């Protein structure tokens with residue numbers, strides 16, 4: 045068994061208080077190991093995005109424990125004060141809406157992450173072109189995001205997520221806007237990254253078509269983790 | 277990577293338009309200060325032209341500009357005879373409305389004695405007055421060309437020389453003529469009532485002047501001379517510096533307050549407008565800022581983005597506005613004087629305004645939650 049890169053214990057999250065209280069996530073225990081691509085399933089409102097955002101340190105948990113890449117990051121409070129730095133070092137995000145910065149060109153969208161991580165300008169440019177090449181969008185390096193097709197934009201977003209070689213990649217419905225063929229390419233790509241970078245990839249999806257290609261599937265219902273299925 | 281410039285380039289058209297609008301506003305701010313400086317220069321041009329050492333005026337008055345002053349013409353000789361005085365000249369000052377080729381011209385007429393203190397400073401063209409009658413030196417602002425002839429009262433005058441930029445504190449151009457000619461016009465102007473008084477010998481007789489200007493011999497103690505002259509009860513004396521300070525105080529002080537207030541209000545308005553523009557630009561970028569935070573950008577990158585855009589906008593607009601004024605300054609009806617020191621001070625004020633103005637946007641940007649990058 046591989047080491048667990050993401051370790052969650054009793055992780056809970058509720059929004060609001062009293063009569064407006066929503067328990068979005070209830071005492072979730074989860075281990076995700078390096079090299080695996082894991083699916084997160086469940087009906088709308090079941091807490092999938094909440095779980096992803098807790099792992100990504102975008103949302104504050106209500107209770108529980110989070111360990112990322114061997115480092116205890118949440119234990120009733122954030123251990124690290126600089127969560128942006130934590131995200132920059134450990135996590136790559138891929139969103140349903142690709143969230144590229146519209147005023148930067150494709151290459152700059154990737155370079156900015158690298159610059160923030162401390163790369164020199166030349167190194168950042170080199171790595172950016174490498175990634176774009178890897179994702180077969182190198183020919184669009186100078187284009188603005190608005191000039192890309194949906195598939196191209198998603199690939200650039202993936203390149204950005206991979207830029208700083210994170211050990212954890214979080215993808216919220218990354219294939220929702222893509223057809224089967226392109227969705228398959230994206231999932232295969234995530235497998236490759238998981239293997240090559242020894243990373244854990246967590247994919248929230250509704251997409252029945254890609255399920256056979258996932259290593260594990262976790263199902264959420266009303267904020268609680270139901271069962272663990274081996275997919276494929 | 278500079279985010280501010282890239283975002284500006286992405287919305288170039290909008291940014292340029294915003295800067296143009298702001299440039300007009302800041303141009304007005306610069307022109308307010310330029311107009312004030314022009315006012316000071318104009319007011320002083322009249323006092324500085326004759327450049328005497330002493331101004332002798334009617335006792336207990338602060339004439340001849342701040343208050344009316346009349347002294348008998350023969351005081352000029354009395355003053356010239358004082359030990360330490362090199363030369364003295366009598367002058368009259370009056371506002372006059374002339375009609376030249378059907379055009380109404382308000383002018384400030386200076387009567388002086390050629391060869392004595394009181395005449396125009398360096399002529400821009402032509403020659404000084406040489407004859408004792410009917411020659412004038414007019415400022416270019418009168419619009420009267422060299423060698424032109426026109427009638428004042430019953431007499432024809434000829435323009436023999438022209439000055440540049442000599443006006444009174446109201447901006448009316450000056451016309452120099454001989455003391456005798458000026459006194460005659462003054463006498464005619466005062467009409468029948470004054471003439472009757474003159475007959476009774478009470479006041480307004482033609483042989484009065486408004487001031488006597490004196491130049492001192494080198495090394496003479498001015499204050500001692502002032503005191504000596506003031507021993508004559510009916511005379512007051514002041515130095516050139518006093519006269520200049522007095523003129524600024526009496527004539528320019530209110531304008532200074534008025535224009536200062538107006539400039540301050542305009543700067544506040546500019547700050548508010550820049551603040552609103554920057555705030556709107558920030559609101560338009562909520563998602564981008566949230567994404568930047570999500571991918572790990574520190575607050576300093578985001579503050580930098582907003583602050584740099586505000587400063588870029590301020591710098592470009594101010595330069596455009598000041599440049600525009602520079603081009604147009606010559607076409608203003610009154611003198612507009614743009615001093616480097618004022619430009620530096622105003623540029624600093626605008627930079628400060630930009631920093632203040634971006635606070636609103638910065639505050640908003642810092643509160644943006646990275647989670648706002650998610651979802652539709």
Ligand SMILES: Nc1ncnc2c1ncn2[C@@H]1O[C@H](COP(=O)(O)OP(=O)(O)O)[C@@H](O)[C@H]1O
Pocket residue numbers: 059060066067068086087088089090091092093094095
């Ligand atoms: N910011 C929020 N404030 C209040 N309630 C929220 C918020 N985000 C999510 N929720 C609630 O938490 C529950 C889980 O939401 P979410 O994690 O988005 O589900 P999913 O991604 O599975 O559709 C839902 O009931 C949702 O209404």
Ligand SMILES: [Mg+2]
Pocket residue numbers: 092093094
């Ligand atoms: Mg969701």
